[in-house]
Amino acid sequence: xxxxxxxxxxxxxxxxxxxxxxxxxxxxxxxxxxxxxxxxxxxxxxxxxxxxxxxxxxxxxxxxxxxxxxxxxxxxxxxxxxxxxxxxxxxxxxxxxxxxxxxxxxxxxxxxxxxxxxxxxxxxxxxxxxxxxxxxxxxxxxxxxxxxxxxxxxxxxxxxxxxxxxxxxxxxxxxxxxxxxxxxxxxxxxxxxxxxxxxxxxxxxxxxxxxxxxxxxxxxxxxxxxxxxxxxxxxxxxxxxxxxxxxxxx
Numbered sequence: 001x002x003x004x005x006x007x008x009x010x011x012x013x014x015x016x017x018x019x020x021x022x023x024x025x026x027x028x029x030x031x032x033x034x035x036x037x038x039x040x041x042x043x044x045x046x047x048x049x050x051x052x053x054x055x056x057x058x059x060x061x062x063x064x065x066x067x068x069x070x071x072x073x074x075x076x077x078x079x080x081x082x083x084x085x086x087x088x089x090x091x092x093x094x095x096x097x098x099x100x101x102x103x104x105x106x107x108x109x110x111x112x113x114x115x116x117x118x119x120x121x122x123x124x125x126x127x128x129x130x131x132x133x134x135x136x137x138x139x140x141x142x143x144x145x146x147x148x149x150x151x152x153x154x155x156x157x158x159x160x161x162x163x164x165x166x167x168x169x170x171x172x173x174x175x176x177x178x179x180x181x182x183x184x185x186x187x188x189x190x191x192x193x194x195x196x197x198x199x200x201x202x203x204x205x206x207x208x209x210x211x212x213x214x215x216x217x218x219x220x221x222x223x224x225x226x227x228x229x230x231x232x233x234x235x236x237x238x239x240x241x242x243x244x245x246x247x248x249x250x
C-alpha cells in the first residue's frame with residue numbers, strides 16, 4: 001500500500017448528497033504524512049461528512065478519494081483495507097458496554113488483524129498506558145467518566161496501529177472539565193507525528209497543534225491556512241463571522 005508519495009489522503013472533486021441535500025460540493029483536499037489538520041465551521045457545514053467519507057462510513061456521489069495509494073471505491077476489499085489503516089474517534093464513545101476496557105481494545109486486532117490474544121493484550125495495554133488510563137483496563141465503560149471513555153476510544157483506535165486518525169468532535173459530548181484530558185491525549189499523539197484530521201470547535205487546540213486550519217461552510221472548503229494566519233487574518237467574511245462567534249463564547 002505505502003508509496004513514496006508524501007500525500008497520505010487525497011480528495012478530488014468530491015460531491016456528496018443526502019437525497020436532494022448537497023452535503024459536500026467540489027471538495028479538494030490533500031493531507032501529507034504526519035500533517036495535523038483541524039476542520040472547523042458552523043453546524044451542518046459538511047465537516048463530519050468529509051471525514052466520514054474518508055473511511056466510507058458515507059459513500060460519495062462523485063469524485064475520488066485515495067488513502068495511502070488505495071482508491072476508495074464500493075469494492076469491499078478497498079473499504080476494508082482503508083478502515084484497517086485509518087482510526088476513527090466519534091463524539092459518542094461507541095464502546096461495547098458488556099466488555100471491559102481491555103476487551104474493547106483487543107477486539108479489532110483479534111478479529112481484523114488476526115493477531116494472537118497475547119499480542120492483542122500487549123498492544124491494548126501499551127495504548128491504554130499511552131492515553132494514561134492503563135489502571136482502568138479491567139473496568140467496564142459505565143464505570144468510567146466521559147473523558148476516560150473517550151480516551152479508551154482513542155486507545156482502541158490506536159490498537160489497530162493506524163496510519164492516520166480521524167476525530168469527529170471528540171470533546172463535544174464531554175463536560176467542560178473533561179475536555180482538557182482528551183485534548184492533552186490528542187496533543188500527545190500529534191507530537192508523536194500521527195497524521196490527524198480533527199473536526200473540532202476547540203480553537204486553542206487548533207492554534208497549538210494544527211499545521212493547517214480548514215474552514216467549511218455549506219459543504220465547501222472556503223478557506224485554509226496555517227493557524228497563525230488563519231486566526232490573525234481570515235480572508236473570507238464567513239470565516240471572520242464564525243471566529244467572532246466562537247471567540248465570543250470562550
